[in-house]
Amino acid sequence: MKLWPLLRRLIPVGSVGLILLITTLVWASPERLFTSLTGYDPLSLEEQQTAYTLALAHDQVQSLIRGQRTAVLLVERHDEPKSVTQFGSWARRADVYVYNYNQDQLLHVLVDLSARTVSAVETLQEVQLPLTEAEVAAAYQRVLADPVAGGALRRQFQAVTGAALDQPEQQLKYRALIFRASAMPDVPLGAAAECGRRRCAQLLIATQGDVLIDLLPIVDLSADRVASASGFFSPEAQP
Amino acid sequence: MKRPRFTWAGLAVVAAAWLLLVVGARWTAAQSSGNCSATYKVDMTLPTGARWTMCWEPRLNEGIVLHDVTFTPPGGTARLVLAQASMAQIHVPYDDNGARFHDVSDYGLGGDRLLDLAPADCPSGTLLADQGKDMLCRTTVNRGYAYKHASTQLQGYALNLFSVSKIGEYNYIVEWTFSDDGAIEPAVRATGQLQRTGANPDYGWPLDSLNSRFGIAHTHNYYWRLDFDVDGSANDVVEEIDFTPSPTRNSWTLNVNELGTEAGRQVDATAFRFWRIKDSSVENADGHPISYELLPESSNVFRGPAYEPFTQNEFYVTVYNACEQWASHNPTSGGCGENLASFVNGQSLSGADLVLWYGVAFHHLPIEEDEIYMNAHRTAFTLRPRDWTADNPLANAGSGGPTATSPPTLTRTATPTATATRTSTATATATLTAGPAGTATATLTPTATQATGSNDVFFFVLLPVVRR
Numbered sequence: 054m055k056l057w058p059l060l061r062r063l064i065p066v067g068s069v070g071l072i073l074l075i076t077t078l079v080w081a082s083p084e085r086l087f088t089s090l091t092g093y094d095p096l097s098l099e100e101q102q103t104a105y106t107l108a109l110a111h112d113q114v115q116s117l118i119r120g121q122r123t124a125v126l127l128v129e130r131h132d133e134p135k136s137v138t139q140f141g142s143w144a145r146r147a148d149v150y151v152y153n154y155n156q157d158q159l160l161h162v163l164v165d166l167s168a169r170t171v172s173a174v175e176t177l178q179e180v181q182l183p184l185t186e187a188e189v190a191a192a193y194q195r196v197l198a199d200p201v202a203g204g205a206l207r208r209q210f211q212a213v214t215g216a217a218l219d220q221p222e223q224q225l226k227y228r229a230l231i232f233r234a235s236a237m238p239d240v241p242l243g244a245a246a247e248c249g250r251r252r253c254a255q256l257l258i259a260t261q262g263d264v265l266i267d268l269l270p271i272v273d274l275s276a277d278r279v280a281s282a283s284g285f286f287s288p289e290a291q292p
Numbered sequence: 293m294k295r296p297r298f299t300w301a302g303l304a305v306v307a308a309a310w311l312l313l314v315v316g317a318r319w320t321a322a323q324s325s326g327n328c329s330a331t332y333k334v335d336m337t338l339p340t341g342a343r344w345t346m347c348w349e350p351r352l353n354e355g356i357v358l359h360d361v362t363f364t365p366p367g368g369t370a371r372l373v374l375a376q377a378s379m380a381q382i383h384v385p386y387d388d389n390g391a392r393f394h395d396v397s398d399y400g401l402g403g404d405r406l407l408d409l410a411p412a413d414c415p416s417g418t419l420l421a422d423q424g425k426d427m428l429c430r431t432t433v434n435r436g437y438a439y440k441h442a443s444t445q446l447q448g449y450a451l452n453l454f455s456v457s458k459i460g461e462y463n464y465i466v467e468w469t470f471s472d473d474g475a476i477e478p479a480v481r482a483t484g485q486l487q488r489t490g491a492n493p494d495y496g497w498p499l500d501s502l503n504s505r506f507g508i509a510h511t512h513n514y515y516w517r518l519d520f521d522v523d524g525s526a527n528d529v530v531e532e533i534d535f536t537p538s539p540t541r542n543s544w545t546l547n548v549n550e551l552g553t554e555a556g557r558q559v560d561a562t563a564f565r566f567w568r569i570k571d572s573s574v575e576n577a578d579g580h581p582i583s584y585e586l587l588p589e590s591s592n593v594f595r596g597p598a599y600e601p602f603t604q605n606e607f608y609v610t611v612y613n614a615c616e617q618w619a620s621h622n623p624t625s626g627g628c629g630e631n632l633a634s635f636v637n638g639q640s641l642s643g644a645d646l647v648l649w650y651g652v653a654f655h656h657l658p659i660e661e662d663e664i665y666m667n668a669h670r671t672a673f674t675l676r677p678r679d680w681t682a683d684n685p686l687a688n689a690g691s692g693g694p695t696a697t698s699p700p701t702l703t704r705t706a707t708p709t710a711t712a713t714r715t716s717t718a719t720a721t722a723t724l725t726a727g728p729a730g731t732a733t734a735t736l737t738p739t740a741t742q743a744t745g746s747n748d749v750f751f752f753v754l755l756p757v758v759r760r
Contacts, residue, residue, distance in 0.1 A: 072307040092327030093347045093359045095422055127352055134614035135375065135525070135645065138327070177625045183352060183400030228460050230399035233621065236392045238599050255391075257460040257487065263664060265461070265489050269391055285390060 092138075094130070096147055100166055101128040104147035108162035111171045114151070122154040126182045131163060146172065150182055154275045157251050181231045184254050189229040192254035192272035195279060197221055202270045202282035206258065209266045226261055229254040232271050237285060244273065244280040251275035255284065327360055332422075334430060338449040340438070340689040341366030342472035348453070350422050353618070354378040355401030355466055356455045363474050363677075365685035371523045371574075373584060377478070379466055380517035380649060381619035382459070383603070385596060386488060387509040388495040392600075396515075397621035401457040401466065409456065417452075428455050435471060444690040448472055461485040465668060474680055476584075479672035480514050482654065486662055497658050507658025511594045513603060514671055515619035515632075515651040519612065522571040522582060525645040529572050530609045532557060533585075534565035554636040556605030559590040567607055568678055569648060577682035584680075586650060589673040594653035601633035606652070610635045612645035619649060 090097055096104070105128050108114055131146035145166040152159055159180045163173040184192075196202045210218040210225070218224055233249035234242050245253060252274045258266040269284025326333070328347035337343045343364040349357045361374040382395040399405065409419055409426045417431030431452045438448030454467040465481035488508045490496055496506030522528050530551045535544040544564075551557075559565060570583030588606060596603035602620050610616060615628035616635045622628060629635045632649055654671045661667065 069307045072310065076310060089329065091329055093349045093357075094329050094332050095349050095351075098423060129352060130349070132351075132614070135612060136614075138375075139525075141327070177623070180623045180625055181398070183398065183403065186404060230393065230395070230460075231397075233394075233398065235599070236394060236398075236621075237389070239597065240389065259461060259485075263461075263485060265486065267489060269488075 090145065092142070096128065096130050096145075096166075100145065100147060103166060103169070104128050104149050104164040107164050107169060107171055108149035108151070111162065111174065113174045114160065114162055114171070117158075117160055117174075117176065118151060118153060121156065123151050123160075124154075124185065124187065126150045126152050126159075126185055144168070152182075152252060154252060154277075157275050179250050181233065181249065181252055184229050184231060188252075188254060188274055189227065189256075192229055192256055192274060193227045193258075195272045195277065196256060196270045199279040199282070202268075202279045205268055205282050206266065206270070209268055210260070213264050213266065214260060214262075224261055225258055225266070227256055227258045229256045231255070232280075240285045242281070242285070244278075245271045248273065248280060253280060331420075334420075334451070334453065336430070336432070336451040336470075338432065338451065338472045340446065340449055340472040340686055342449075342474070342686070343370070344451050344470040345370075348420070348428060350402050350406060350427060350455075351378075352400045352402040353396050354380075355406060355457050356428055356453070358453075358468065361470075361476075363470070363680075365474060365681055366472070366689055368681055368685050371582070371680075372521050373476070374518060375521040375525065376517070376519040377468070378517055379480070379515070380617070381513070381515040381621070381651075382464065382480070383513040383515070383600070383620055384487075384510055385513075385594075385600070386495075387511075388490060388492060390490070390508065391488065394618075394621045395459050395464075397618045399459050401459070401464065405457045405459060407456040407458055407463070413456070428453055433469070435469075438473060438686050439684070439690075446686055446690045448686070458484070461487050467670075467672075473684075473686055474677035476675040477672050478516050478518075478675070479670055480512075481668040481670045482512055482656070483666050483668035485664065485666060486658055497660075499658065499660055499663060507662060509655065509657040511592070512654040512656060512671065513594050513651055514654070515602075515649060517617070517619075518586075518648040518650065518675070520569045520584060520646060520648055522569055522584060523574045524571075525612075527571050527573040527643075528569055528646045530567060530569050530641060530646060530648070532565065532567050534560060534563040536563070551609055551641060553641060554610050554639045555608065556633060556636050557607045557609075558604075559588045559593065559606045561588075561590045567609075567648070569609075569646060570678075576679050578679070580679040580682075582680050583678045584675050585678045586648065587674040587676065588650070589652050589671070592653040592655045594655070600631075602631040603651075604633065606650060608632050608636060608649040609641065610647050610649065611639045611641065612647050616647070619651065 105125065127150045129148050131148045133143050137143050147164045147166055149162040149164060150159060157178065159177040159182070161175050161177055162171055165172045196206060207218045232245065232253040232255035234246050235249050248271065253271055254274055255269055255271045258268060260266070270279060271281040271284060273280040326347065332347050332349060333345070334348060335345045346361040347359040349359065351357050357376060357378040358374065359376050360372065361377060362370050362372050364370040379396055379401060381397065384393040384395065386392070393399070395401065406427045409429055411419065414429035414431065417429045419426035420428040420430055433450050433452045435448045435450045438446040448471060450469050450471040452467065452469050454465055457464045457466060461484050462482060463484040465483065467479040467481060469477040469479065486507050489499065489505050490508045491504065491506065493506055496508040499505050499507050520528065532549045532551060534547050536547055537544055566585055566587050568583045568585035570581040572581055574582050576582055586607065594603050600620070615626055616622060620631040622630055624630050650673060652671050652673055654669060
């Protein structure tokens, strides 16, 4: 009974404090509490996960990727044409792209997130999306392991730093972009002549100290081999 | 007369009302208006009264894509300008033909290439995030004189948006500036570090004391895709405007040529050539069709080999085709063209939904100062209204009559420095009924304001007075 007078005072104080806390949270981040994604909004992580799951569970997709060397390259909002957007609202849909390295096919799965169904499945040739982080790392490892390309890289590193390349992970940094033979039809491409139809990565390498390595090796990810040890530029820079 | 007495119940009522007010206001602000939610919407009323609204979206290839770009002149009508605008390619051929990069299609400006910006990257601006990554900086910038005449002057303002994409050793700062006079300036600033060095002096510039290491010269061919919908996609027409000199070159005759079919056109600085897209059915108060013009930048012109036919022109107009996304290395599935040159295939522009493409070249012969960090080199061009209004809509915002949205006043002091001070005051009063216990009056006084749209921080001081 003695507690009641104290409680009677604490309840309003607590209520006011709670209200102030809620208003502060609401003010700080209203989108998290109130926003539902719509229109041109990019996919949320949840939507990406849903699209990915629905796409890979689809029978036709399963039949296309079963037993094949594949990688999911991208899950992104489906860019609706203006014939759809002109009406002012449209369903949330996602594109899921899976690459089949064995067949050199890009599998495009269109997922209707609202209906939670797969709307369309198509296979595309000679369509190369930007490289994933895993593909870039795999290309770099392939160059390091290759006697010719790895040797050229070690010689270049020695030339520009005066040190031996014995701990590549600590000594080098790398990035990569898609290489297509059609970009340079006037140079002898050798094994890289099929790039574009096949999925190829051209590496950009520098030391951790930001000194450029004058090599642009190309890795054929479809064949899992080095297609060019140095890229295609002036002969004096060739190993 | 009884003296007002403080009660906990009264305070709780006021607090509850406060909760309703704040939650209601923020709920309203967070609701989608148009084709995106508040998180991905930019709605900026500039200090001179002009307003820009648009949606933004990060995409793997293009980086930041802008949708539904709408301009409202001060006191004027909101009209759609661009349905979509984005980078369409960054083509980087090296002078030694050792590499020919196509960054938008082959590297991608989005995904993990879009950098997570720190507050220091966006001084005095607001960072906009997608999934926790701050990838777009939104700032209001003073662009200097909008105009000055006799005793009248106006300091103009602009909305500036930029993101940074790390491409190899380069950082591309992709920037859009939307001014209060309706002008749009797409720009890219190239910075970071050089991507390639070599040993051949024919193609580069020496970067060391031994003259043995050369920064290889290269060109950045920036392309933009500008899906104009001037007050909607219907009735848009593109005109090429240039001038012909008389035989003695002492006078110039104006030429206005409507483009009837898809076309690629070259810049011609000697003929003062530019292009405009007009809505043939919407007129300003003087009866002239509203339009936007594209003012080219042509200090460098790149004409590449036959296998890069898209480099043969700077300006292209095409009929909208959803699969035509990039200036080069465009996906050809479904029979789509591989590059801009193949997009131009004789389609009539009459009555069609039109897309403009524009490319600007920056030929970069490295300098020693490029190491170790290249100072940002900015490449830009201008889109601006022509006859959007019958006269200058900023005229009434001049220095003659400061209003609640007056621009910052420049205070001259005794020292040679000048200080820009933004002044803004406003008071909102809300009367709240508190039920049988009495009436609560809350006075809301803004202590800080920022002219950056409805979602920005706007703190109020609540002064509750409760009486029985």
